[in-house]
Amino acid sequence: MVLRHAEGHGNGHESRYEQSHDDGINPVEDDDLASDQDDTDLDSHDHQLDLSAQNHEFGLLKNNQLAVVENHVIDDNLELSVNQNQDLSIMPASDMSVQQSYLVATPILQSQTLSPAQTHELAVGQEFPDVKSCRRALRDLAISLHFEIQTVKSDKNRFTGKCASEGCPWRVHAAKLPGVPSFTIRTIHGEHTCSGITHLGHQQASVQWVAHSVEQSLRENHHYKPKEILEEIHCVHGITLSYKQAWRGKERLMANVRGCFEEDYRLLPQYCHQIRRTNPGSLASVYVNPSNNCFQRLFVSFQASIYGFSNACCPLIGLDRTVLKSKYLGTLLFATGFDGDGALFPLAFGVVEEENDDNWMWFLSELHNLLETNTENMPRLTILSDRQKKGIVEGVEANFPTAFHGFCMRHLSVSFRKEFNNTMLVNLLWEAANALTMIEFEAKILEIEEISQEAAYWIRRVPPRLWATA
Secondary structure, three states: OEEOOOOOHOOOOOOOOOOOOOOOOOOOOOOOOOOOHHHHHHHHOOOOOOOOOOOOOEEEEOOOOOEEOOOOOOOOOOOEEEOOOOOEEEEEHHHHOOOOOOOOOOOOOOOOOOOOOOOOOOOOOOEOOOOOHHHHHHHHHHHHHHEEEEEEOOOOOEEEEEOOOOOOOOOEEEEOOOOEEEEEEEEEEEEOOOOOOOOOOOOOOOOHHHHHHHHHHHOOOOOOOHHHHHHHHHHHHHOOOHHHHHHHHHHHHHHHHHHHHHHHHHHHHHHHHHHHHHHHHHHOEEEOOOOOEEEEEEEOOOHHHHHHHHHHOOOEEEEEEOOOOOOOOEEEEEEEEEEEOOOEEEEEEEEEOOOHHHHHHHHHHHHHHHHHHHHHOOOOEEEEEEOOOOOHHHHHHOOOOOOOOEHHHHHHOOOOOHOOHHHHHHHHHHHHHHHHOHHHHHHHHHHHHHOOHHHHHHHHHHHHHHHOOO
């Protein structure tokens, strides 16, 4: 590869990257902007990456480092090449035996620049698809010009609004066209004589308006934070909203895109039915609290997971849990097998309100019924867990009495370090776990006790059969 001064380099070359905003997600609300305004919004939110070589060139510093300098003149006899040993070197062009080529700069990064929104204008005779679109345009106009609109009359056939500032004569009237659902601006009275609003917020900036305004950003990034929404609204529209308003706007949009959590929970029985119908041999059950008929537990194991574990996995099951970060929280319990390559193989999962002894006992009971029903001549299982929870220990003993149960030493040592932040104690704990005889094991525990009696008491509370080799 050769880097040299190309002909016409000073003229400036530009590379532009554009991203389509049509990703197929349904609009957020019925009162979207008209199609002619969509084109303008799309142009104002294009993502561009311009690479201009004007007044900037690649130069070589004294220490032979490649740098970008202004108006630098490069010697035509010096070129940057790659040797066969993959080292960069400087050599005359005449000594180069490989074919020369220009360095092509390809834009690979995407940046988004927020620009102030366009100034919305209304004119007599301007048409809108329906009354909601008309109200939306008036709301955008009020926010753009920083005045409040007071609704005088609004129904399916007409809309009348005026400036909320006392004494300002501005007034607008729109009505439905006969025979079609379209609305048109009939009259606009007077100019604004008020100074506009002085506070940073805006009455017309409703939750639905916020959701519509940041819809494109949320389409591209579902992890768009409320803080980023506040920054975008302030930069584009010049108003400042509360954090709660931004958060509610995001929730409103995500509910339109993904559906609401409440409806999802109501559909769980149908979801389980579809799993059993489309995946014969799968287990899927949802349980409700009989006192209030609310969700309590969910257990799912797909037929492919059951078959794969029974026929191709080691007789080893790992138990773990993770907290769900959603509107109604909850905890995900799961059992995982290990295939012939030592990779994780999902077996079953459950969703519960919280991690406690009762829920672990229930989950292990469901897991036992699954294996007992679908497995013949199952060898002795080894069950590995990372939590010294009473419910896990008792659940394994009750449902898998012949299985060997052990704790993961890595997680046990992490828990121990949180209680006693002492590297020497942690090392002694590992030495005790790896001890091959009871005498050696007790000797390590005594060493721990000499340093900290509390640490020794903490260790003795964990049954040695669950973590010690001896």
